[in-house]
Amino acid sequence: MLNRLRSYIPMLDWGRDYNRTAFQNDMIAAVIVTIMLIPQSLAYALLAGLPPEAGLYASILPIILYAIFGTSRALAVGPVAVVSLMTAAAVGQVAEQGTAGYAVAALTLAVLSGGILLAMGLLKLGFLANFLSHPVIAGFITASGVLIAVSQLKHILGVEAHGHSLPEMLSTLVGNIPDVNPITLVIGVTATGFLFWVRKGLKPFLIARGMKPRAADITQKAGPVAAVVVTTLAVWGLDLAGRGVAIVGEVPQSLPPFTMPGLSLDLVSALFIPALLISIIGFVESISVAQTLAAKKRQRIDPDQELIGLGAANIGAGFTGGYPVTGGFARSVVNFDAGAETPAAGAFTAMGLAFAALALTPLIFFLPKATLAATIIVAVLSLVDFSILTKTWTYAKADFVAVAATILLTLGLGVEAGVSAGVILSIGLHLYKTSKPHVAEVGLVPGTQHFRNILRHKVETHPEVVTLRIDESLYFANARFLEDLVQDRVTADSPVKHVVLMCSAVNEIDMSALESLEAVNERLRSMDVKLHMSEVKGPVTDRLKRSHFLDELTGEVFLSQYDAWRALTGAKPDPALRAAQ
């Protein structure tokens, strides 16, 4: 019973061995992550179109729930860039930004997404994440990074802009160029430049001046906080808010409130597909990070339990004023590098953020939105990597097509169209490839038992025996192909008496393919040609025995292709080989 419970609540597992060393390490990691998360959470809330406190709230209860139910020891759950962008796109379709309905819809989206993740976890559907190919994910993340960066330009310029795709954003942005606020622009550009320098140049700079690498690392993490403090003080001291610089303004001083998501049928059905896409993307991002980090310490991640952990976190976000969350790359890596040993580090981070929500929010009244936008831009540009296009172009054109379509559609039509197209294209191209499988006519390599492609090797053949090696499982998408193939190769006037299907690479024969084999068998029978099979795998044979096919087969099933060759051509066995068997 306890073991059963433990499998659903991993905390019962690591909690037993928790000790003072682990506590200290977790505590240090929590402080570093908290410092990094405060500006990031505010910024991502802005990206999602929500008030800044929503970002903090989304980082508190979700972290704790994930610590209880999740299996990764280092994953840090909370708002992330891509999911924030997808939230903005989804919620923007049902409500106006800044209205109460908008915030309520974001809660609904979180609860829906949590419910979907939880259901997938309980149904053990973690494998569904595999249906997104790596290149499609890479393309989607890159395109999203570009979209996010462009979406923040309005805050840097201090103008209005709308839309969820590149053309929409750019056209409204360009139209508003005359309204640019120069002071905002100075703050935004300076903050962006400063943060880029912090990311690239600060650490070497400090180490060159004698600071220890670890201290330099922590200082670097605090860079965004410095930008926040300096620009906030500047706006306050110089009264820049009065001169048109957009500021965060009043943020309630409170722990995460209990909030009720909207659950009307209209809202739920409008948000269901976006919630599904957010769940899948969030899960894929999270599990990639979790597995990368777990591999470094030889720990295991259970994908189905991860779904449950993320599901609980999202449901938690939906009831405490947040919005959809997932395991983030940057925050998790920082957590891991800072030495977090158990999910308790996450819980301590949550406490730090709760303290911030309760005590520090008055201090960010004068924080300029341009600074938050700079934080986002610098963070997401590290996600942008178009090299996946050249990599896939040289390696596999099918993957290239899927990636290019994903990137173009994400930029051109938005995140939902992009990721849907990526999934559909990945699957469609895979099916297309397997629907026209590679088939080789093979012959015997003289003096061996090996058979090779007659077009590539010098091999023995026999005019009455055609051997076709099928390099693919036979299933509905290529069943017809097989029929056409045999029909093309064996015409009424050919001297062929035996067709052998060499099945060493056939891992499955489904019902459609079985019917095609029956059709081939019948067609060859009417031409007095026998159909044989060789090297059929154990599981495939087991299944064929459950049908009538083997009774109706005009020829035989040979264990090895060499047996088939000997029996059908009457070739004498090679004495050396005979001795060896």
Add this chain to the structure above:
Amino acid sequence: MLNRLRSYIPMLDWGRDYNRTAFQNDMIAAVIVTIMLIPQSLAYALLAGLPPEAGLYASILPIILYAIFGTSRALAVGPVAVVSLMTAAAVGQVAEQGTAGYAVAALTLAVLSGGILLAMGLLKLGFLANFLSHPVIAGFITASGVLIAVSQLKHILGVEAHGHSLPEMLSTLVGNIPDVNPITLVIGVTATGFLFWVRKGLKPFLIARGMKPRAADITQKAGPVAAVVVTTLAVWGLDLAGRGVAIVGEVPQSLPPFTMPGLSLDLVSALFIPALLISIIGFVESISVAQTLAAKKRQRIDPDQELIGLGAANIGAGFTGGYPVTGGFARSVVNFDAGAETPAAGAFTAMGLAFAALALTPLIFFLPKATLAATIIVAVLSLVDFSILTKTWTYAKADFVAVAATILLTLGLGVEAGVSAGVILSIGLHLYKTSKPHVAEVGLVPGTQHFRNILRHKVETHPEVVTLRIDESLYFANARFLEDLVQDRVTADSPVKHVVLMCSAVNEIDMSALESLEAVNERLRSMDVKLHMSEVKGPVTDRLKRSHFLDELTGEVFLSQYDAWRALTGAKPDPALRAAQ
């Protein structure tokens, strides 16, 4: 140039050799098919919710267009049961039956469907039809047959009923049982019984009485005409229309009129998905029939050209008062059996039907709808065959699941939900199966060069060498599986020094799988374990060479698994085998 044209207009091919014998044979076939088609066309129009003449019109120009552009010599194109039902379901969503809008929407559906088919043909997308697995098609046709038969009960009972799913139809039907018209019921039941007897018992009955089989066959085909004539005369003579028997009524006496489909954006977007489904189902039905018949005469069917032929036929139907059409099973088989040699038989059939539309329509004024319903019921019940459930249950559970879901959803929610679910489930289950591929750890069969599963055979192994035979192509859906597998098998404390991936059944390694292999390679490197590959196929090797993977691989790529075994275990070659190589 002429050859190019000929490839798009197959008529230019068979037209050259057309002679008197072919003409006579085609003519006889046309007469038989025409007699059969007149009641059938009227009946299917009724099923589609359209006035009876629409069924005739849909059989005239489409047949001629198919004769010009199609590749099958015996396929008869026109209204068919399943497509008529799908038309009713689709058009019923945008217009009320009996209104002008309803007929216009049916025209739009035909043109849209034709456009989709034509585009697929020109883009050579005929392979898409393969994505419907045979069992799913069988399940869908069976469930549709049940739906169609039930939908006709209202005409047999003489009551009202609505709906496009079994529960809807049955509940409205049962509610209206008190209104049953007894005379209609008598006509309907008698006609149904008579037609069943004609189908099953008439031919043996006539042959037993000395009629020649061929004459008996033709007489049987005329059975529905007899039912039409007798019941029409009965209604007219006994004035049954005045006593509540629903009749066909006035049918315009005309050749197919020129009609303009509605092309408003609203209508087109509402009908696009249904048109797509109708195109796919229609194409699959048609191509199956065409290929079955072509195989009997060793002719070839070109799927892409078939798409063009069917596309032209549907566009023709849309402009001449028809509705979506396709190659029908029953009418094509009759055409073939009656001796049709070329598509000219279709053209002659079209002339016969045109004559009927022009001259015979006044004669069917008193034709009771119950007789037409009886025609449909007897025709579609031959489509119903639930044995696909038991067949798939014994052969492959995955196919069974897809079939059962298709049948349940078609009956419960209607044709569109059913066929969509069938396609999605077929693909999903296939991906699921390949996402958890069969992998065997193998060892050397003593005295041979063969390697077999260590769990099934007595084989030689070596503590430092693990050989995994992967029985599936490696692609995004199972890329992660490979990583987990190696991680499970090779732990830090095992004595393993070499992992060999035996790739004899790996037909593809896509970009996602390549990244997984790189990850496996890195992980093993950190544990001082070398990764090797063996029996990698030519096309896979070619592709791997285009990446950096082979440079980074810690181990080697061996041509044969036996080479790998000898090199890694230091085993001496078997002298007998040595001699053989």
